[in-house]
Amino acid sequence: MRPGETVTTSVLRLLKNEVSLNVDEKFNLPRIRTICTHSYVWGMRKQLPEENGTSDLVCMMSVELTKEEAESIKELDKNEYSSHRWVHPQNVVLGKWDDETPQDFHPALKKGCLNLLAMWKWDELNILLQKRESVGDKEIVDK
Secondary structure (H helix, E strand, O other), X not given: OOOOOOHHHHHHHXXXXXXXXXXXXXXXXXXXXXXXXXXXXXXXXOOOOHHHOEEEEEEEEEEOOOXXXXXXXXXOOXXXXXXXXXXXXXXXXXXXXXXXXXXXXXXXXXXXXXXXXXXXXXXXXXXXXXXXXXXXXXXXXXX
């Protein structure tokens, strides 16, 4: 994030610069949502000097992409990323790329994915509550 920039403006800029997606802010704000905000303090870091540690404020956001947008992401900024792939948030939480291949994801990414899964469940519950008279309490409780 840059000084004076909102979180949403930062997301739109990063989408454009890092994955070549131009998302029109005026028409697409409902597609951009805050998942969570966390503060992390680490005793060590990879950047020099490693022993100084770091303090990070993480604002994790989600962007709902269309199928066409997702398929258009072929290459990320080579200065930032060595590779990329789509991974379901549940697999990130479980520490695996797919059903079998283990992966050691960063704890902040795991926490964010856990929050994203919770947000999706919350959305499901809200939809059921809005339709409460037609679905009944049992279906809501079962979710």
